[in-house]
Amino acid sequence: MTQWERLQQLDTVYSQRAFDLYNGDEFPMDVRHYLAHWIEGQDWERASRDSSQAAFLFQVLLENLDNQFSRFAHERESFLLQRNFRRYKQNFQKYQEEPYTLATIINWFLVKEKGILNDAELAQQVQMLQVQPAAMELESQRQVENRLKDLKTKVEVMEHSVRCLEEQQDEFDFKYQTHLMDSCTEEEKKKQLEGLQKMLNALDNCRRNFLSDISAMLDAADVLRSALIDEELVEWKRRQQKSCIGAPDNTSLEHLEKWFTQIIECMFQLQMFLQKLDELVGKMTYENDPIPGRKPPLKSRLDTLLTKLIKSSFVVENQPSMPQGRGLLLLRTNVQFSVKVRLLYKVPELNHVMKVTVSVNNETSQLKGFRKFNVLGTLSKALNMAESMNGGMVADFRHLSLKDQKVGGGGKGINDLSLSVTEELHRITFKTQFDYQGMSVPLENSSLPVVVISNSSQQQSAWASVLWFNMLCPDPENFKFFESSPAATWPQFGEMLNWQFLSSGKRGLDNDQLETLAIKLFGKQQSYENCTISWTKFSKENLPDTNFTLWVWLDGILNLVKLYLSDLWSDGSIMGFVSKGKERLLLKKKQNGTFLLRFSESIKDGGITFSWVQYANDGSPSVQTVKPFTSTDLKQIALPDILCNFRIMEAENIPVNPLCYLYPNTPKDQAFGKYYSEKTEEENPYLKYLKTKLVFVSKENGCSGVREGPESDLCTQDRDPPSSSDAGDDDVLLKGSEKSPMISSSTTDADFFNSILDIDGESTVPNTFPVTSPHISHSCLQQNLPESVEDNLGEALSTDTDVNYTLQEFLNDINLHLLQEEPDDFILDSNF
16 A cells, blocks of 8 residues: 555544645645655655756656646546646646756655654554543444445435436437437337337336435434434433533544534435435326335435434533533522533534524423523524634533522522422523524524522532432433432442542542542441442431531542642542551551551541651550641641651650651652742742741650540541540640740741641550661651751750740740841731
8 A cells, every 4th residue: 555545544634634735836636646656666865865866757757747648638527637737747847957856845745744644653552552432332433434434325326326317317208209209100119119118117117226225225324313313422411411520531522523414414415316306207207106106205204314313413512610610510690601502513504594592491490499590691692613623513602690580579489399409400401493405493402400509608519419410310301300319329429539539639539549438438348339328428417426418528628639739649649548447557567757648537628637657666666647737727838848847856855857758668758849849038038037947846756645536437437636626635736826836937827837646546655755766767857957946945845844835935035036136127927
């Protein structure tokens, strides 16, 4: 196969690049096409450097052009090509003196062609390495492609057949009229009549065969219609529905648009064939003519088929969404949203012709108690090709909004279904009229159900409804879904959670994390395939020993990941969901200073904590946990900086960072160094005043006798420390400036820097640890504090004094000293 033939077999994107390559006049595509074998057999690269070789190839090229010109002279349909080749030869004559220039040009084109082929091959290899759709889906697409190809081939054959039928009828009509005017003998007339009868029989047979071919084509087209509408389009709609809640499914309409356009074009050609039969019957008919009797049923079948295809081709491409909203399908009154519709039949003649109108709640207006809305904004827009990247027929509504429709005395009223506002489902409806080629079809489609809120406080609950509906219900017209919502199986629920984390942090949940959640929800099971969770348990009932629901807890973590932990979550630094027991088992097998990051289970709005292992003199391990950090904390200082600057008080009152290795064995700075935000004086003007770092410090090795809250859990596991409001008197570090856990050179907000450490309950807490133990390396314990600060800290935190009181005096002394040193324009801000 020649290089040119391979180019013609490429996908549309790459074959178009080849066509664009030959847009100019330097080297005509016709010459490249008809002389492909000879052109690719020559060494043009050498000819571009060798004048004699170039002259030789130039002369042979001119001879080949002459030969091709002669071939076209014997082909009646090649008149234009014959003229073009004469012109091409005349244009090439300008290279007579410098044939190597033409050789260079031809070589350049061949090199560019190879580049296109290489790009196409590379793209194919990359596609093979990527995750492919299910084999069944690929097979169904191949079947659709093959059926469409067969249908188009049959249409081309029928186009030829109808021309032959017309010529055959014209010939019969001519001979019949000649026979009527001919004054010949009876014997001759008898022979003429016999010949005419044979011609009429042949014509009748052709008409019947042609009608049978149309019937067979309608049968094939109906099978293809079913595959497109009942299978491919349904699967696309389900993929789109899942993508609205975070599934990474392919929702491109490229294939469907191509398929719908091709089959509808074929059906319109069949319509033209049937119209041609009407013309033929109008010119000539006869007794037992099959056309008048068999054509009307075929026309009715064709119209029905076309109507179904055209109606199904009107789809909602982009579901309703607010620019700064939580997600798709969640709208708020008086806030603008956008939505896009598309006609999958690309027809340039209807560009800017079909007007699409918007309305809302056509179906739910009959449900008593459901709110009613008016749509505001541009309510009518034409389908056009300008708003689409690939020239499709779209109408992009970008500035719509909903406004409450006041009913009666106002308010929501009594809902017959006892549903909350966030369980009401509404749809945005679109209508237009298709008038083309004698077909007049009203088109209507609606968005997936949307949840409409009027206050941002309803957003969390509304998004739970969006998730639950689109996870479980493939029927967009089930407005009473939440009246008796089905339970979700664990595979369904786990998949939905995986999509949420994938959307929020660019990484889903692994099997270990999913298993941890399953254990917390259902207890330890051999298999979780048949375990279910109800809508009430997901969004309405509080978790054991808490004042918040499962969804509120998960949503708090998702927001924390999205806003503050996205990079750490996506690169796998956060273990996230791990039980307390498993955490201890994992850490106690690792070297001193190994730590992991997990999500808190006791904080409503999401929290993250870290635990680490350290060893006593006798080699016994103990696991310690820091009080969780919330969004309030992470808003002021990033988690990597917290990990970098965290300290506990070691022997001799020396602050030591106990965090050395991210589980399983990655050095801390290697894992988080790229996220540290330490700045130079030029980048941070405060550094010219502050010569010390903000360092998290906890007394007595960060140990506390307080356990991590009640024994009960979501299921049976231990839970994180209670929030500060629930902490007991034994908490080492409480809220308030008098007990700040930070060594700082400024009066920083103590609420943010408050932390509490909890030692593993299984270990005995020693009063002090030695300066070094067999498991602690000196490099891991190096300090970052200035010497003067270390000396003052050593004096302040002596064993005979109250640690909290003395630490506050120490901080006050540092602040006073700094103020005296830099009195010019530095003002301490309590919010810094």
